Structure formats: structure tokens, C-alpha cells
Amino acid sequence: MLAQINPIAFKVFGLPIHWYALCIVSGIIVAVVLASNEAKKVGLSEDDIVDFIFWALPISIVGARAYYVAFEWSYYKNNLSEIFKIWNGGIAIYGGLIAGAIVLVFFTRSRFISTWKFLDVAAPSVIIAQAMGRWGNFANHEAYGPDTTRAFLQSLHLPKFIIDNMYIGGVYRQPTFFYESIWNVIGFIFIIVLRKKLSLKEGEIALTYVLWYSFGRFFIEGLRTDSLMVFDLIRVSQFLSIVLFVGALILLIIRRNDARIKLYQRKV
Template sequence: MLVAQINPVAFKLFGLEIRWYALIIVFGIIVAGWLATRESKKMGYQEDDIVDFMLWALPLSILGARLYYVIFEWSYYSQHPTEILNIRNGGLAIYGGLLTGALVTYFFTRKRYYSIWKFLDVATPGVIIAQAIGRWGNFANHEAYGGETTRTFLEKLRLPSFIIDNMKIDGLYRQPTFLYESSWNVIGFILLLILRRQNFLRQGEIFLTYVMWYSFGRFFVEGMRTDSLYLFGNIRVSQALSAVLFILAIITMIYRRKVVKPPLYNIRGVR
């Protein structure tokens, strides 16, 4: 059977290879920025607020995503230091980018005297759909896949042939874990769009719901992957962090509901 593999290189520009990975990541960022800009107007922010935030958050989050990856692959990069800044073939850890983005959000909102919880609620729907889009960059790069499976199994999932064909890596069919996580994030995105129009949510709970949803799904998908970063032994970094974030998000939501009692939302923002 002829297997059609996607070329990771989309095209060449002045001799420089432009990869699908980069194009897809950029597209996800554009979508996230557009959604955040639309949502910000409903929440009383100016469009410039989102633009100013992204000018800081994007480069620092990419740096954080790379640093996170390099730290947990230090045994390799300590021997190949010239590869540390080479991200053209992947090597960006989502959790590193998210944690850095959260840190940037803290300082940005503090400087402008904004509520960090409200600002995170504005950004969250765009972030999760950008993550869903970004996983297709892994697909184009032939990475972030799971263990060995069969073509028959993939066909039973009713996947299109171009996905099945590209899941044949190094002569073996692999679990499309990129697709599992991307699909989970799309469902989460739809859930957040529904929830943000409900009057029972309090400030910060769109973000906390996102943390619970994403970390729950990531915990199980990560367990299927073959390229995980490890803390020690068989403890995967992303699974451990997912479990911690899931629990913290639940505790934080309960505490804020019972003690802090932040403002309720309505469809136009905060009452």
C-alpha cells in the first residue's frame, strides 16, 4: 500500500526552509489574539491592551516553552549546546509556555491595575483553541505520537487516510495522540464558549475550568505518548504537573467561591 507522507517543509524562502510546524503555530497565535480581542471589548478592555500584552507574552512564552523542554532534556543539550536555540524541528513544551504566559499576565495586570482573574478569563478561550491548532504542527513534524498500533485500528476510528498514512512512522503505525489532545481541546473550547454566557460563573472561573479541563485530558494523553519528558524513573513531567494543576484548580475554585466571593458574570461581563 502506497503511504503518502506530509513533507514537514512547507516551502523554501531565499534558501530557508519554512516548516508547516511554524506556520501552524503562528496561525494558532493569530486565532488566539483575534478571539481575545473580541472578548476583551465585552469585558471593558481596550484592543490595545491585548496587543500590548501579546507583544510581551508571545516571545517570552516561546522562550519559556523552550527552556522548559531544554531543562528536562539537559542530558542531551548539555552535550549539544548549539542546539538549545534551534526550535525549527519542535522542542517546545506547552506547559512551559503556559506557565510563562501566566507569569507575564501577573506582572502585566499588576502594572495596569487590572484583575488578573478577569484578564485570564478573556484570554483562556483563545489559548485552548490555539493549543488545539498547534497540535497539528506536531502532526506535520511527525512527532508527539503514541505507541505502536495497527492500520486496522486507525481505520476503525474513521480517520481520514492522510492522518492514517502519516501515523506510519519508522515503519510502524502509531497512536495519533496529537489528534486526541487536539480534539479534547476543541471540545474544551466549545465548553468554555457555552460557560462564559452563563450567569452563575464568577470572575476567574472560566480560567480555572480551562485548567481543570486541559490538565485532566493531558494527564491521560501524556500517558500514551512515547516522547515524554521524565522527572525520574517512570514519572512523566507533564502527568505530574497535570495532576498538581487539576487539584490546585479545584481547591482554588472552592476557596474563592466560599471565601473570596468574586463578582458574578453576565453575558456582558461583570455585574
């Protein structure tokens, strides 16, 4: 018997609490704790992190949902009430990141904080939060890849509960949520090691995150069967991944060779 996961974790006074929401919230909590700890090491205040989350979180959620709805407008224009049901899935991380980045620029300037330093503090926290959030897609039976076989999934040495839950629509599916989650965990470890071992300039940690995430997302997105498309020509996330990767690489080269850029200094 397949151990299929119920998208609803439990109910509180009859109100369903979805695994999707729990994964997102858990990721945010971990991100805030990690970022607050790092902030103290680079001369920033923990209050700066908490205050930023207070403003950025709701706006990022709106941005992530708006991004998704915009590219699926052919459906939502006839189902307007569905726009607000984000617990059913349908938020795009790139939309959330774009909205969050806009808030961050205004926030850091209003606090007279280096935007690049703040991004460096946030980057490792964001990527580990993304890794955790992908498990919400797993519980919702979404963000999966093409048809595959149980034998193939077993060859990946995946736990039985993951294999069972990838039986969707009468066939087994590629666990692209899992691929991205693992890619992000590895990226988190890589960035932490890089931060400790190398002398980096402000902005280089954040740009490394963009390079890492966009590179992996480009290939993983190519496997997904639910991708948002632009004029049915290219997957939105793949196009944006290319733009972000190239842009981050150019900025990284420029900043690395600019003697005026300050070093990212931490207290041990």
C-alpha cells in the same frame, strides 16, 4: 503509496518555512482575534491584548523551550547548538504557559487590570490555539503514541492523510496529537457554552480551562512515547497535570463560595 507530509511547507528565498511554525503562528493569530473580541465585551481594551502578546509571546516561547531543554539536558549539554533549533520541535506547552502566566501577573498589575478577568478572557483563546498548535507536531512526525495497526486507525474514521502520516519508524503509531487537539476543541466549545449559559465569577472560566486541559493531558500523556521524565519515575506533564488539577479545583471551590468575588460580566 503513503501520503507522508513534508515538515517543510515551502521556502522563501531558500529559507524553509515549517508547518510547525505555521500552525503555532495561526493559533496565535486566532487567539488574539478571539481574545480581542471578548475583551471589548468585558470592558477591557483590545490594546491590552495586543500589548500583552507583544511581551508574553517571546517570553513564553523561551519558557517552553527552556522547560523542554531542562528535562532533556543529558542530550543538549553535548549539543548546545541544537537548543536554538525550535523548528525541529521540542517545546513544552506547560513551560510556555508557566512563563506566560508570570508575564500576565506583572502585566495586569502594571495596567491595574483584574488578573482573573484577564485570565478569563484569555482562557478560551489559549485552548483553541493549543488545538491548532498540535497539528505542528503532526507535520513534524512527533508527539505520537505506541505502536498500533492501520486497521485500528481506520476504525477511528480518521482521514487517510492522517493515517498515512502516522506511519513512523516502520510502524503505525497512536495519533496522540490528534486526541489532544480534539480534546481541546471540545474544551473550547464547553467553556464558551458555560460562559454564555451560567453566571460565573471572575476566575472560574480560567480555572475551568485548567481543570479541563490538565485532566485530558494526564491521560493523553500516558500514551506518548516521547514524554519528559522526572528521575525516570513519572512523566513530567502527568505530575504537573495532577498538581494543576488539584490546585485549580481547590481555588474554584474557594472562589465559588467567596461572596466578595465579582461576577464575570459581559455585554451581549
